[in-house]
Amino acid sequence: MEYQQSVIKLIKIRKSCRTYDGKAVEKITLQKLIDYATQINEKAKIKVRFTLVNNNNLEGKLGTYGNISGAKSFFVGILHKEEKDATEFGYLFEKIILFATDLGLQTCWLGGGFNRRDFKQNANILENEFIPIVSPVGIKKETPRLIESVLRIAVGADQRKPWSELIFKGNAAVPLSESDAGPYAIPLEMVRLAPSASNKQPWRIIKDNNALHFYLCRTRSYGVSNYDMQKNDIGIAKCHFELSAIELGLTGKWQQIANINALDDWEYITSWI
Numbered sequence: 248m249e250y251q252q253s254v255i256k257l258i259k260i261r262k263s264c265r266t267y268d269g270k271a272v273e274k275i276t277l278q279k280l281i282d283y284a285t286q287i288n289e290k291a292k293i294k295v296r297f298t299l300v301n302n303n304n305l306e307g308k309l310g311t312y313g314n315i316s317g318a319k320s321f322f323v324g325i326l327h328k329e330e331k332d333a334t335e336f337g338y339l340f341e342k343i344i345l346f347a348t349d350l351g352l353q354t355c356w357l358g359g360g361f362n363r364r365d366f367k368q369n370a371n372i373l374e375n376e377f378i379p380i381v382s383p384v385g386i387k388k389e390t391p392r393l394i395e396s397v398l399r400i401a402v403g404a405d406q407r408k409p410w411s412e413l414i415f416k417g418n419a420a421v422p423l424s425e426s427d428a429g430p431y432a433i434p435l436e437m438v439r440l441a442p443s444a445s446n447k448q449p450w451r452i453i454k455d456n457n458a459l460h461f462y463l464c465r466t467r468s469y470g471v472s473n474y475d476m477q478k479n480d481i482g483i484a485k486c487h488f489e490l491s492a493i494e495l496g497l498t499g500k501w502q503q504i505a506n507i508n509a510l511d512d513w514e515y516i517t518s519w520i
């Protein structure tokens with residue numbers, strides 16, 4: 248198993264946190280985070296590395312423009328400038344987020360709202376690298392700041408689209424019921440619970456006989472300028488699906504099927520077979 252606790256439980260309890268208690272994470276816990284990130288770095292098939300940066304005596308040095316308060320450590324995700332695989336990046340970063348959750352810590356995916364220059368300096372970024380995502384890591388303050396509550400309401404952070412808008416049977420017009428999903432009901436529900444940029448939930452899945460085809464339904468006017476944030480969201484969904492399927496003993500693997508086309512405005516990504 249990837250974690251000490253059930254991954255299904257971890258996915259259910261993870262929630263973005265933007266108000267931390269201002270205390271440094273214990274050294275022994277930090278070391279566990281670093282060790283896990285090192286393991287991910289060593290196994291990664293793309294040009295990526297994840298590192299932990301501490302903000303201990305430098306209140307405000309790692310700028311997050313008031314979006315995050317009281318965090319003393321941050322995970323920093325670093326990609327080679329030529330590396331385009333945002334799906335794999337999202338998959339790997341979510342593994343780290345769930346590992347932190349397993350250790351009783353809170354996190355928050357940040358694709359924006361942080362000072363890239365501060366993080367570049369503190370994470371020793373090379374000329375040919377950039378930072379698509381960072382996440383604070385620490386213990387939440389019991390009462391969140393008003394700004395955090397307002398932000399959660401603004402993006403509907405506690406809501407997810409219903410199954411009928413995300414998961415389909417045979418084609419994109421027929422919703423798949425949870426009972427029709429059979430043993431895949433739980434892994435599909437874990438996709439539905441995934442975090443996504445601005446909570447847009449761009450994943451769509453079609454079950455076809457024994458295959459589950461994953462598509463990306465892009466949000467209009469959601470640009471892809473330097474980094475494809477919505478492909479990153481698909482990576483998070485893959486992580487939740489795969490780890491929960493493994494936990495349930497379901498066998499299968501990811502496969503790119505050559506003759507599957509895009510559907511209207513849905514981009515085909517991959518299939519679980």
Ligand SMILES: Cc1cc2nc3c(=O)[nH]c(=O)nc-3n(C[C@H](O)[C@H](O)[C@H](O)COP(=O)(O)O)c2cc1C
Nearest residue numbers: 262263356357358359360402404442443444445446
């Ligand atoms: C790729 C990605 C980028 C995100 N970027 C930001 C961000 O820049 N600022 C922020 O406050 N939250 C950000 N979030 C957090 C989402 O708003 C949050 O995951 C979503 O509203 C669902 O809430 P939950 O994580 O508490 O379940 C991001 C999430 C993802 C997955």
